[in-house]
Amino acid sequence: MPQTSPQLTSISEVAAAAGIAADHVEPYGRHVAKIDLAARDVDHPHLGRHYVVVTAITPTPLGEGKTTTAVGLAQGLARLGHRPMLALRQPSMGPTFGIKGGASGAGRSQIIPMETLDLHLTGDLHAITSAHNLLAAMIDNHLHHGNELGIDPQTISWPRVVDLNDRALRHVVVGLGPKTDGVPRQSGFDITAASEVGVVLSLATSLRDLRARLGRIVVGYTWGGDPVTADDLKAAGAMTVILREAIKPTLMQTTEHTPVLVHTGPFGNIATGNSSIIADQVGMACSDYLVTEAGFGADMGLERLVNLKCQISGYRPAAAVVVATVRALKLHSGHHRVVAGKGLPPEMLEERPDEVRAGAVNLIKHVQIVQGFGITPVVAINVFPTDHRSELDEVRAVAAELGVACAESTHVVDGGEGALELARAVVEACEQPGEVRTSYEWVESLEHKLTAVATRVYGADGIDLSPQARRDLAHMADLGHGDLPVVIAKTHLSLSADPTRKGAPTGWRLPVREVRLAAGAGYVYAICGDMQTMPGLGRHPAAENIDIDDEGNIVGLF
Incomplete structure (x- = not known):
């Protein structure tokens, strides 16, 4: 069947409902538009302007549904009578044609038109x-x-x-x-x-x-x-x-017509993993809840949002949604192996609450990371039809022991209606925001900043600098770049630099292979472990299944 949606409304209507003036909307066809930067300057004094970030536990290679949860949350907030807006990254076509597929969400909680988002968008x-x-x-x-x-x-x-x-x-x-x-x-x-x-x-x-x-x-x-x-x-x-036109964020809509600003797409493991500051500025000007997503787990995208992006934008998250799934917690128990591009092992679908409890050490660590930044966490269980009641109850029990809010969400099947419990928990969390704090001060040495992230966020005992990394750090300090923030390029599949170490590893040190300068972006980044900045295709990439049918509709894109 063609993968198009009958639920689309005109982008001018979406913009008007979001409070974006027609003069600031530059349509790209009927359902997509660029938004002029002047939209940031419009004042809506009645809006509460809460900044909410969606992060996650350490994911399986299949992903745990941060984007679809962010979409569902925004739709749930709208159903509660709020005026939310999403700010998300643009998907790369590399993963779209590779193993992961598109990044538009799923079911009744996705960004539409999906094929436009995943293929080129506005270029x-x-x-x-x-x-x-x-x-x-x-x-x-x-x-x-x-x-x-x-x-x-x-x-x-x-x-x-x-x-x-x-x-x-x-x-x-x-x-x-x-x-x-x-x-x-x-x-x-x-x-x-x-x-x-x-x-x-x-x-x-x-x-x-x-x-x-x-x-x-x-x-x-x-x-x-x-x-x-x-x-x-x-x-x-x-x-x-x-880049003159690319600096403008792109406006789209969810399946329930909630406005979405899609802008920039830095990878979360080797770059900053967050959408743009400009999209946040537009969203904060037009909404009472700006929901954004930070790449991969709290150790990756959230760390960079707090330590880097928010230090430039000036925004402070009032709450952080930590997305967890039963399947990921079972993986972190150490009893299973999940391979990208393949389905879950059948035994992972069996009712095993003891494995959920064993793997919950990863959830606990990510909640602690969020709390370490002074942000109020809300655990969101992205519920799959194969989950068992006893397993979901185990996640709730862990959250209760931590003293943090927890909500089940069935947004993929039920849209915003399925995310109402989560939306209410987020609203309550935003009413009591914490005092956001960073892992380090920019004026501290580069080595100190790398060590601070490794120990305070990842849980490492320290860092081990290679001779090359030591030379790199000394050279950057000599050039006057010692006061820049840091980004650590490492695997997203573990809190450590070793993707095979699941759960919440202890007794390890972060190996820093080399350190590079991103002077334009304004940070220094360390390469840890075996990181590739050019992925490869699998034996049977998703591109093999994508085609055009006799009516010209796109098929096989997911």
């Missing part, structure tokens, strides 16, 4: 790809025309990007052929969602700020050790022009 990711690759082209062009800046080719760290999973491009040699084809050197490709340009777009607060951040991007170093920036290569202006 923002393509604009990021083009801006990124323009800078790469200008680097190689500079080398070809004599290298006036004296760039050491061995230090060039700016790859090219593409919004697809393509492992064959991880390592390439450019400039092969006759002399007119450029200077041969080793390079590679990342996936677009790992591009610093995308992170810059997500953290920029204006077109002028975007231009300044792009200009600060460091692509390599001279023979004398001085950094070479996009401004040095005179590329940042043209990059900004390419």
